Amino acid sequence: MTSTDFPKPTLIPVNGVELEVFEAGRENAGRPIVLCHGWPDHAFTWRHQMPALAAAGYHVIAPNQRGYGNSSRPAEVTDYDIEHLSGDLVALLDHYGYRDATFIGHDWGAFVVWGLTLLHPTRVNKVINLSLPYQERGEKPWIELMEDMLGGDFYFVHFNRQPGIADAVFEDNTAQFLRNLYRKNQPPPEPQPGMALINLARAQTPLGEPIMSDSELAVLVSAFETSGFTGGINWYRNLDRNWRLLADVDSIIHQPALMIYGHRDPVARSENLAEFVPNVEVVCLDCGHWIQQEEPEETNQAILKWLDNRDDA
Template structure:
């Protein structure tokens, strides 16, 4: 097996990305979500390398050992896609298949939408491609006197940071468990605490979430420790700034309204993904072919939650490698 390589890559404007990679061959760029780092792809890196691909997993802007600008305006979708284009340039790569989970999926969809010349195919985990919202997201998400949607809770600088950084290990233990398949099925009328739902104005995000007596089987103590080290160093502000650009992203994407993802695409989601409980999410997934005409498959992974790459690596790797091999067979990858 080829060794894992770590490097710090300059991407311009004084910014750097910490990159973990493994393997040789056609490039596959792996984009993590919130709250994760490139360590979320620990099972995909060696599997892709063995399959004959060069797997590249950066800590995205604001995460881990990568640069974290203090200006929240520097975290728009155009900045994030721009980082990945610059990363390909720095690595002397003409193109790559882009894979993303959670926020990384949103970035991956937009990278394929805006730069199909550089991102020749896309695979997304957990978050479907969505059209431009009819109104600013801050006006669409629910809130009342007692609670507000989690994305709204993340908007005020310093508020969520204070709660999440109070005890980083507990924060990550709760969030990773609560959004996983181990937290249980998400059924109509189910009151299982959902980190992607409403947040109590009085209690905050974490208090209602269960603290697991032991970590789920897919998350070793050393893996949790790796995430804790990263967020103890970086804090959560960088990741939260992605959410603080939701309204701005809508403005910036106005000129691309109606544009479709014109590269081959794969989508997969966990049967127990907490995001599926969001109103209208299943309809959005069903309607994706209108926005992604070359969508080859939408796969539902049984009993899995939101952290697919970590929770169900064998199923994810099999689907991903089959997709990549098909691309290679027709000359796309």
Template sequence: MVEHRTVDVNGIRLHIAEEGEGPLVVLLHGFPESWHSWRHQFGPLAAAGFRVVAPDQRGYGASDHPQDVSAYSILHLTGDVVGLIHALGEERAFVVGHDWGAPVAWHTALFRPDVVRGVAGLSVPPPFRGERPPLQAMRERFGGHFYWNYFDQPGVADAEFGKDPRSALRRLLVGASGDGAGGGCYEQALVTDLERGWLADMPEPDELPAWLTEEDLDELTASYANGFTGALNWYRNLDRNWELTAPWHGAGVTPPALYMYGDRDLVPAFPGTAERIGRLPELMPNLVRDPILLPGCGHWTQQERPEEVNAALVDFLTELRG
């Protein structure tokens, strides 16, 4: 049974959900999600002999929402993960991330391989540092219309999503799923009309897909009672993160690793991402197997394809546990 509590970590309070006993597995959600996005993983991983913990990351849900935008840098986010592992009484853990949680997981493994027994990423491959700041690069490529640049504007996306959080979340989740209209075309789905907003061309779905219930949507909507600003502040640190990670330019992720993604996910269609995925076996010397492609799956990997994700994670974690 999943239990909930609050833990003091890295100068803030994090709400966590946990179940099971054994080696620690930390599950890191993405945007716009919460701990609840891992609801299908708790039981199978706990049954396989692992202690499963999923936090609401800083700026999300029942965890603290620092006001300072700079408090959401990659150093703060990875510091939260390392601090959480130690606060839970462990020296090392397995770290698994999806969407924004994947870069946090990859960077935790990059910065602190001594703490990470193994790392898995869903949707977003390892964020090897590019030659230019990402917000700047996308601004030049799309004239400021890419959704990262839209999110970077203080208060703008916050207000758009905050008008009707449930409708915004419904549109975003369905639109970016394998059942949605995005279909892997990022230019159609992720380039924004700055006057009309990002949701303007995302239709309100008549019905939810089978993997998402009204109760799931209720749970997620309630987690945004404090608004979207904390979550959006992660995007507002993209260029700052590029500056902060300069010492690791060219470095690789050395702990044992696993990567999986859907063939209808928008993220692999980003400029240069498909090429990066193809090079993962050489960039990550301890990649345990080739990247796992999930046919028909969109962006919400562990929610859309829980059985396949659970099987891959259990195999990966069990093998590393020895």
């Protein structure tokens, strides 16, 4: 699926906002799969998965979540916490009349899917997450923990402690930042002072190889030139709030789950995933962070094989 034949979106009112939603396989009503993108991304990230899932008999629903694309971008930072983000997805199911669905998330979308499953377990029947494993809720809030371990220039910490700084740099260098970010087979980064993503946004020369064609990249550039980056970065600014909001929920994911890692993804794998996700199967593909775009066929095969086995069970 190319940028020209990606589905046309619909704006759907949910949970006090509007989401820009892309669909495939509407004829498969009753078998919903909801695809949740990460940062800084777009529903377009699922362009390789949507036709394959529709062909396999699923009603595929891919929203631009709040803060992204032409979806609503509320002004309040706290409007991007896990209660709001998961509430949007619950309301999306209500819109279609679905009691539950299979959810697939990548990167921040995986965090939202894990959180949705904890907060609204009856609305999720299966979980498939890429890159980001379940994040254990320890004794210290996540941003505080990262600041202690990784310092103030680590991008999660920087987004929280210096609000607005990175947002402005990314918006001043939108096309260059996204071009430099969506790469594969980069050499190991050289240690350097400052905030790595700001340095990346200002870098004149990209490293490694592009994972998108120019026309595909243009879809993202156009979207972020319209939306800016603050809405998506506000997801990061709620991490400690999310830590508090998840304090009293059952911390175990009881649903069947598939975890797909990229072998060269810098995101750390979980050493104790099965403690919190006991019904998990793990697959590792030979790629970096942008798993479903770097290895689309292998990703589709892993997802469809796992779903077939669940449906046959």
